[in-house]
Structures are given as structure tokens and as C-alpha cells.
Amino acid sequence: MLTGQLLKNIKIGAEVEIVQKHHQRSGELTDGFVKRILTKSTQHTHGIKVMLETGEVGRVKHVVSLDDFS
Numbered sequence: 001m002l003t004g005q006l007l008k009n010i011k012i013g014a015e016v017e018i019v020q021k022h023h024q025r026s027g028e029l030t031d032g033f034v035k036r037i038l039t040k041s042t043q044h045t046h047g048i049k050v051m052l053e054t055g056e057v058g059r060v061k062h063v064v065s066l067d068d069f070s
Contacts, residue, residue: 001062001063001064002062002063002066003062003063004016004017004018004047004048004059004060004061004062004063005043005044005045005046005047005048005060006042006043006048007037007039007041007042007043007048008042009063009066010034010037010048010050010060010063011034011066012034012035012036012037013033013034014033014034014063014064014065014066015031015032015033015063015064015065016031016032016033016034016050016052016060016061016062016063016064017029017030017031017060017061017062017064018030018031018032018047018050018052018056018057018058018059018060018061019047019058019059019061020056020057020058021057021058023058029061029062030052030056030058031064032052032053032054032056033052033053034050034051034052034053035050035051035052035053035055036050036051037049037050038050038051038057044059046059047059047060047061048060
């Protein structure tokens with residue numbers, strides 16, 4: 001599994017696990033597919049911020065799969 005701290009590891013359509021802001025304390029992860037990449041910098045210590053296809057926003061903790069269908 002790739003880390004979510006580097007922008008180069010994340011692509012539109014990738015399957016990822018994110019932590020949403022209101023789950024930061026518990027560390028609860030939400031999985032889904034990347035719709036938009038919201039962080040502009042090439043890396044972020046807490047994870048690159050993305051929007052999932054479901055509309056949920058959070059920071060990527062793990063990249064599960066880079067298979068994109070676009």
C-alpha cells in the first residue's frame with residue numbers, strides 16, 4: 001500500500017482510505033474512489049486532501065489501488 005502523503009501516489013479514480021476531519025481523533029477510515037484532488041502541494045505530512053466520488057472530503061492515509069477507469 002502506498003502512503004497518502006505524496007501527490008504523485010494519488011490519481012483520479014484511485015481507491016483510497018481517507019480520514020475525515022471529524023474522525024481525526026478516532027482515526028476511523030473511509031474508503032472510496034478519488035473524484036478530485038484538493039491539495040495543491042506535492043506532499044503533506046497529514047496526507048493529501050481529496051474528495052471521494054461520494055462527496056466525502058478527507059486526507060489520504062493509504063492508497064489501496066491505482067486502477068483508474070477514465
